[in-house]
Each structure stands twice: as C-alpha cells, then as structure tokens.
Amino acid sequence: MKIKNLLLLALSATMLATACKKTETIEPPAPANNRILSYKVTNVPDAAVYGAIDDDKGTITLILPYYYFLTAIQPEIRVSEGATVTPGNGVLIDDITKKLSEGTKVAYVVTGKDGSKATYNLVLTTQQPDIAVDELSPDPANPLVLYHSDPSTFQFNFFSITGKNFIPQQESLGIFSTISYLNEQGTVVYTAVNGDNFTNSIGTAVPSAAQLPAGLYRIRITSYTRSATMKNPVKVETL
Template sequence: MKNKLTQLLCIVLTVATLAACKKTIGLEPLPANKITEFKVAVSDGNIFGAIDETDKTITLYLPYYYELDVIEPVIKLSAGAKLSETPAPVAVLDTKKTYTVIAADQSTSSYKLVIKLNQISPLVLTELSTATIATTMAVGAYDVRVQGNFNIADVKKIKAYLVDKADKEYELTPSTALGTTAVSVAMIGGIKTYTYSYLQVPQTLDTGSYKVRVKVQALTAEMKYPVKVVYGRPGINYGPVTVKQGETFKIATGGVVFNDFKEFYITVNGQKTILPIISFTRTEATIRIPDSLPPGTYTPTAAFGTWPLLTLNWSVTVTSK
C-alpha cells in the first residue's frame, strides 16, 4: 500500500512539473534608445567608434597622419529612434560633445564622445635658453621660431605661447612680415626636426620672464628654461606721407613697439629740425609739422632711448598751407 502511495505522489509531481514547463517566461524588451554604430570616413575607409553601454561613451581613435581638424560622423540608431539634434561636424579637440538618443516611446539615453588622437609622444621641444643664458625677445618682434618633433606641417595645428607666472598664456601669432609662415622639416643633429618660424610676440605684452609652451593638437610641452621679454629697437612701418605746414601725421609700427620715443627730425639746409612728437603709444605716434618749415621732401630720422638712430627709407613731403 505504501509503495502505491509513493508511486501516485511521483505521478502527481511529474504532471505538475510538465505543466509548469509549458509556461513562457517573459524577457525584458531591449532598449530602443541606443547608438548602434558610430563611424567616420577617412581617406582609406572608415574608422569606427567603440560604443560602451556601461559608461555610455563612444571612444574614437584617430591616427595623427590623417591630420583632421573636424570629423563628420555617421551615426546609426535603434529602430525608430532619433537624435535630439541634427548631427554636425565635431572638432577633434572637442572634449564636451554628447549625443542624446530619443526612442519612439520617448525614453532617452546620452553618450559622451571621447576622441583620442594617436599622436607620437612625448612632444619634445628644442630649448631656446640655457641654464645660464636666457634668450631675449623684443615686445612685438616677429622673428621668433620654435622647434620640436611636431610630426605635422600644418601651421593651424601648432600653437606656441609665452606663459607668465600666473600661468596665463599669450599666443605667439604667425606673421608674414618676413615671409610666408610655414613649418619646415630638416635633420638637425641626426634628429628629424620641425621648425615653425615667423611668430610674433604680442605688442601688448609686459616685459619680464616667461615660459615657452607649445601645443600640437592634443599634445602639450614646455621648455625647461624661460625666456626674457624686453623692449627692443623699435621699427616704423614704411609709409611716405604728404602733409601741409602746421598739420600733423601719424606713424605706426607693426613690429617692435615704440618705447622711450625721444625725437623725430629732418635735416633742412644742413640743420637738424625737430618735428614735435605730440603723443605716442606702443604702436602709434602723432607728429606735427612746424608752421615755418619750408615746403619740400625730407628723409626723417627717429631716436628711441639709447638705440642707434633709425633713419627711415621713406620721405615726408611738406606742402604749403
């Protein structure tokens, strides 16, 4: 009797188990607010971003040799989803770009774009100064150059700065006063060296000691030894003028600034004749022609501080009132 009860219980349990197996277990639906593919077209194909759903990032590795300033990504989404904004080009140095995906059910998901430039590092610069001698740069001078292993010849991707004690950067801007701004490449001491020339010290900069900092896309480096910014021998822009007796005219500098402007004069009948300096700033001066100055064409000379006299290669033509 006991065996029959045991057999009956087993049969009941078996039937119950089989009945339970017939039930369908429901699965959570997949989110419909995802970025499923992120790619950027390059000269030899496409580069795909790595999408991490855990930390919601898209990491894009860009080799430096493509020399991209911006990327124009192609983005695929979950079926029925859309982006919160129309995709637009993204600067390769942008560190704040995000994408928000809106699903058909209005649920959202945001991804942060992380662009990693695969540059050759570290960035190494050629020192301008030494431990004992600081290189001097004149305020406004446009003959500064920086050298290093930039591995890039695009002047738009290289930035050079003078940096003060408060870590404020002052950019050395390209100048065309001495020639076309460009990056040249040469073997120096057996090392492939890039030279970025014709950079100008800001005309508004204070004199003093500054660090030199260079940025090449995502890389940054500083020279070990600082440089010294000083007032140099000023220059005056080429500019022949014609002016009446008793009137004023202006002279300007696009390079080394005016400092300690002492005299501006011409020679009349063998005699030094002062043309009064009415006012001057670092970049401009106002000069007056005396009422009694005889009409004629004269070559002016300027005196600044203790610098040698600056005889100009253009003329001042004086006419009658």
C-alpha cells in the same frame, strides 16, 4: 508491504506533480529605443572610420589616423528605430584639432520615440606619436632672455625651438603648429600660429610688447593633436 506500496505511490505522485509544473519563461528586457547603433566617419580618403559605442558609459570612442590630418569630421550615425539625434546625421563637426588638443567635448543627444533621452560623449583621439620639446633654459634659475620684436621698425627677433615628432605644416589643409606662452599661473597669455616648422624644429619670432608683456613664460608647442610644454621658463623683455 502495504506501507511500502503506499510510500511508492506517494513518491510517484510527487515526481509526477513536479514534472507537470509549468516552466516560467523570463523575457529579456526590451532594448532601449534611444541608442546610437553605429557611428562612422565618411570624409576620409579610404574606408570609413568606425567609432566604438559603449551604451553603459555613454561614449563613442573614435580613433582617427593622424596622417589624414582631418580638421573636421562628417559622421554617419544610425540610431534606434523612430529615434532622432542631435547634432544630426551628417552634421559636420569642425575645428577637430582644437577639440583634440584641448579636450573640448562633443555630445550627442538621442531622443527615443517614447521621448526618453540618452547622451553619448564623443571621445576623440589619434594615433599621432607624442611630441617632445627641448628646453630653451637648461637652468630654471637662469632663464634664457628673449627680446620683444618691434613690428613698427621691422625688427623681428627670431629663435628656434627643437624637439621631435613635430608635424610639418600642411598649408593646403590649414595644419600649422602653434606656440603658446604661459605665465607663472599657467594661463595662456599669447599664442602664435607658426608656418615654419619641420619634424624636429620650429622657427618663430618673439611677440611684440603689445602682444606679450615682459615677464617669465613657459612655452607650449601644439603640433596637430599633441602638445608639449617646457618645464623651465624663458624671460621676455624689451631691449
């Protein structure tokens, strides 16, 4: 009986000691003071367009409605208290069409009040449908021949490119399709800015010999933020 009582006392003491142990509270880490908290584009006709911020990846993903035909964006940027950002709040990011079509990077560097830095890359995209371009040379072994224009004699050799989902020129906004000629190494040799295009066709003149040497070229169409390149080449030569 005495042994039983001793065991009960020991068990009670153990439980009491356990109950009296202090519970440790682990504080969450303080938030970084070099963060971009919000990013929104304000130079749009309707409600502001917000970017999705990913602190872990260091990205700001911005999806622009293509029908705004923006050529520049003016963002309103909110950062951590006491932090600064470069390029700064409200600084215009221009030449958006080139950045969208060529993938040119825009990076924001945030400097916290403690001097720590974080970089956010702006990932730009639009809801513009992909474009498609029809081949001028159905048979790659028998490329279509295009003859140089000769501005000195006012001889301009025009031809048409067909496809779908081209953006008609927006002259007042400076939105035009471009026609690039890529050599056999894939390098752009010449690009023409075109002002005569519709949803499914683009009219243009063959460049002069001074602009584009004779040779085989694949043609790439860029319409606002989308590009499409012909698989088969055309042959450019002087008549």
